[in-house]
Amino acid sequence: MHRILFDNLAKGTLTEPPPAPDESALAELAAALERNARRKLGRSLSIRQVDAGSCNGCELEINALGNPFYDLERFGLRFVASPRHADVLLVTGPVTRNMQIALERTYRATPDPKWVVAAGDCALDGGMFAGSYACLGGVSAAIPVDLHIRGCPPSPTQLLKGLLALLQVDKAR
Amino acid sequence: MPTLAELMQRGRAVPGARPWPRVQVDAELWQTAGQLLAEGHWTLLGLWADSGAVHMALLAEPQAGPGILSLDCANGKFPSIGRLHPPTVRLERTIQDLYGLEAEGASDSRPWLDHGSWGVRHPLGEWTPSPVAPMPAYNFLEAEGEGLHRIAVGPVHASVIEPGHFRFTVNGEAVVRLEERLGYAHKGIDGLMREAGLEQAVKLAGRTSGDSTVAYALAFSRAAETALQIEVPARAVWLRALMAEMERLANHFGDIGAICNDASFVVMHAQCGTLRERVLRAAEACFGHRLMRDRILPGGVAADLGADGIAALRGLLQEARRHFPTLIKLYDNTASLQDRTVGTGRLTPELARQFGCGGYVGRASGRDFDARRAFPYAPYDQLQFDVRVATEGDVNARVWIRIWEVEQSLALVEQILDRLPAGPVRVGLNQGSGNATEGMAIVEGFRGDILVWLRLDADGKVARCHMRDPSWFQWPVLEAAIEGNIVADFPLCNKSFNCSYSGQDL
Numbered sequence: 121m122h123r124i125l126f127d128n129l130a131k132g133t134l135t136e137p138p139p140a141p142d143e144s145a146l147a148e149l150a151a152a153l154e155r156n157a158r159r160k161l162g163r164s165l166s167i168r169q170v171d172a173g174s175c176n177g178c179e180l181e182i183n184a185l186g187n188p189f190y191d192l193e194r195f196g197l198r199f200v201a202s203p204r205h206a207d208v209l210l211v212t213g214p215v216t217r218n219m220q221i222a223l224e225r226t227y228r229a230t231p232d233p234k235w236v237v238a239a240g241d242c243a244l245d246g247g248m249f250a251g252s253y254a255c256l257g258g259v260s261a262a263i264p265v266d267l268h269i270r271g272c273p274p275s276p277t278q279l280l281k282g283l284l285a286l287l288q289v290d291k292a293r
Numbered sequence: 294m295p296t297l298a299e300l301m302q303r304g305r306a307v308p309g310a311r312p313w314p315r316v317q318v319d320a321e322l323w324q325t326a327g328q329l330l331a332e333g334h335w336t337l338l339g340l341w342a343d344s345g346a347v348h349m350a351l352l353a354e355p356q357a358g359p360g361i362l363s364l365d366c367a368n369g370k371f372p373s374i375g376r377l378h379p380p381t382v383r384l385e386r387t388i389q390d391l392y393g394l395e396a397e398g399a400s401d402s403r404p405w406l407d408h409g410s411w412g413v414r415h416p417l418g419e420w421t422p423s424p425v426a427p428m429p430a431y432n433f434l435e436a437e438g439e440g441l442h443r444i445a446v447g448p449v450h451a452s453v454i455e456p457g458h459f460r461f462t463v464n465g466e467a468v469v470r471l472e473e474r475l476g477y478a479h480k481g482i483d484g485l486m487r488e489a490g491l492e493q494a495v496k497l498a499g500r501t502s503g504d505s506t507v508a509y510a511l512a513f514s515r516a517a518e519t520a521l522q523i524e525v526p527a528r529a530v531w532l533r534a535l536m537a538e539m540e541r542l543a544n545h546f547g548d549i550g551a552i553c554n555d556a557s558f559v560v561m562h563a564q565c566g567t568l569r570e571r572v573l574r575a576a577e578a579c580f581g582h583r584l585m586r587d588r589i590l591p592g593g594v595a596a597d598l599g600a601d602g603i604a605a606l607r608g609l610l611q612e613a614r615r616h617f618p619t620l621i622k623l624y625d626n627t628a629s630l631q632d633r634t635v636g637t638g639r640l641t642p643e644l645a646r647q648f649g650c651g652g653y654v655g656r657a658s659g660r661d662f663d664a665r666r667a668f669p670y671a672p673y674d675q676l677q678f679d680v681r682v683a684t685e686g687d688v689n690a691r692v693w694i695r696i697w698e699v700e701q702s703l704a705l706v707e708q709i710l711d712r713l714p715a716g717p718v719r720v721g722l723n724q725g726s727g728n729a730t731e732g733m734a735i736v737e738g739f740r741g742d743i744l745v746w747l748r749l750d751a752d753g754k755v756a757r758c759h760m761r762d763p764s765w766f767q768w769p770v771l772e773a774a775i776e777g778n779i780v781a782d783f784p785l786c787n788k789s790f791n792c793s794y795s796g797q798d799l
Contacts, residue, residue, distance in 0.1 A: 121560060121623050121627065123619065124560065124564065124619055124620075124623060125560070134567060169453045170449055171453075171454065171455050171456050171478070172456070173456065173477065173478045173479070173480055173795070173798075174455070174478070174503070174795065175478075175500045175501065175502060175503040175506075175795045176455050176502060176503035176504055176793070176794070176795050177500070177503030177504075177506065177584060177586065178503070179453050179454065179455065179503070180503055180504060180547075180584065181583070182453050183453050183547075184566075184569075184570060184573070186566070187563070187566035187567060187569070187570050188563055188566065188567050188570075189567070189570050199452070199453060201451035201452065202451070203449075213478070214480060216477060216478060216479055216480055217408075217410040217411050217412070218406075218408045218410055218476055218477045218478075218479055219448065219456055219477050219478070220410065221410075222448050222449050222456065222477070223449075226449050247500075248485070248496060248497055248500055249480045249481070249482075249485065249500075251485070252480055252481035252482075252484060252485055253411050253412065253413055253416045253481050253484060254411055254416075254479050254480050254481035254484075255480055255481065272500075272586065273503065273584070275583060
């Protein structure tokens with residue numbers, strides 16, 4: 121293990137380059153996200169993810185946000201285990217009827233002020249599953265949604281962009 | 294005792310069943326098959342319903358290929374196989390939920406996918422008109438005794454994970470019974486498939502289980518091509534295998550790290566997460582999508598591999614071969630990690646065999662089965678790879694099977710790059726031959742064998758598509774593997790199985 125740790129120290133980090141003008145989209149995003157998160161919410165924003173019947177594609181990419189390339193936590197954004205600790209519900213899936221009650225209860229368990237982000241094409245309007253007897257067809261059919269992030273699934277960069285947009289929305293609450 | 298072939302000769306062969314035979318049987322033959330299945334002579338590959346009929350796919354020995362038995366359910370009933378052979382229980386409960394066909398004599402007739410919230414009963418069979426009577430509360434199985442208590446977990450879990458419910462009964466820290474309740478991710482894919490064109494249907498197939506989007510699209514496409522008797526260009530066949538191996542690599546890297554993470558060993562998680570991300574970025578460079586979704590479709594593949602993609606893959610191979618061996622050593626030499634994985638969550642070879650567990654779950658418990666080798670489909674019949682088996686059946690064995698599979702997949706990617714044939718990557722489909730056709734395919738996803746059985750109508754539209762995820766035969770044995778382990782080791786056990794919720798719930 122020591123070898124791996126020393127190797128990594130010697131090589132520097134994998135995390136995408138620090139904010140600088142004309143850097144990659146990700147670097148710009150990183151800077152903007154950090155600035156806005158700090159201004160609006162202090163130093164942290166806690167996210168509770170709810171899978172409301174997705175195929176799991178969105179979860180794979182949401183999990184990727186934690187890998188060393190994206191390193192979500194450097195922005196003060198982190199995933200928490202309970203809705204009671206959360207500022208944001210990040211919801212995926214076409215909202216299956218079998219998940220409706222659990223989603224509504226999770227929403228009610230999240231303290232105000234709270235934001236709901238619907239991630240993925242299914243979460244927008246049911247996507248490919250719209251019209252099924254088993255799906256409500258989008259998160260807003262169950263709980264109020266503040267922001268949609270498109271994609272099937274959205275890439276980690278798209279998810280970061282979406283979270284940034286959330287922080288820029290001038291909310292009157 | 295009749296062989297499967299002999300038993301099938303007693304039925305009436307269905308013309309046009311490809312590539313494996315399907316026969317109509319009577320209730321007596323159906324039960325005989327169930328009896329022989331229960332005695333352990335054969336393995337169950339799938340049990341599903343169609344309008345007014347049930348079908349059962351059996352495997353006697355891989356060399357002979359599967360055989361399918363069909364039984365007409367004249368009065369909406371069929372003899373239960375589940376009362377003889379437990380692996381069929383959840384499948385029969387599903388048939389009851391979706392089609393309203395009753396498994397007579399079933400030992401467990403509780404609903405499975407239907408939680409009483411759809412507003413309809415038996416959505417694919419005889420619809421029960423609205424309003425639907427409320428469904429009684431779900432009866433979890435009992436476990437009683439002094440000092441026992443229950444822990445209910447889910448469907449919303451503490452981490453970023455799919456929805457499902459677990460009911461633990463524990464004595465102190467030890468689990469005495471785990472009961473799973475699934476179905477929360479049920480999207481009604483079988484219903485959406487009906488009357489869908491092939492283009493739409495393959496997209497649905499690719500969204501059945503997100504981590505196996507390539508494997509599902511491949512299985513669906515091969516079933517459709519078999520039904521329509523279409524030959525796919527060689528380059529497309531090789532590119533499909535390339536995508537399938539990349540999907541396997543991405544999932545194994547991610548999961549090996551995640552298993553270690555559940556033992557609080559974060560370094561492995563970060564390192565393996567890096568390798569997973571590199572695979573996804575290579576996939577995007579090669580095919581324009583990180584998960585390679587919608588890249589395989591009936592007739593071929595949607596994107597060809599260019600020089601940039603090949604360079605990205607060569608780079609990936611180099612990177613993985615430089616770093617992965619160090620990670621294996623780290624895994625193997627860390628006592629605190631081994632302490633959590635060795636001997637934990639043991640699945641016995643007997644149970645793995647009875648349930649026909651596929652993938653690393655079966656192979657870590659002595660079941661020497663891999664669909665790439667059992668029913669060799671192109672190009673695997675021309676590629677060199679080993680299938681390794683362990684017998685310990687614990688978390689550690691499942692990790693090691695995955696480690697070996699990573700090595701094999703890296704070698705397969707290299708072989709494919711070295712020998713990739715030139716030429717077109719897609720042919721047009723001659724849809725709507727005027728005849729109903731059917732086809733079946735079994736492919737090896739990262740998690741195990743995925744079965745797709747497809748019936749197309751005369752217009753080339755889907756009349757019935759049944760997709761059987763490997764998780765159907767892995768979820769039930771997780772309940773057994775956890776017994777006697779401490780609650781805190783459940784995440785570790787669960788992650789080492791990594792069953793699909795969405796793939797099972799459909």
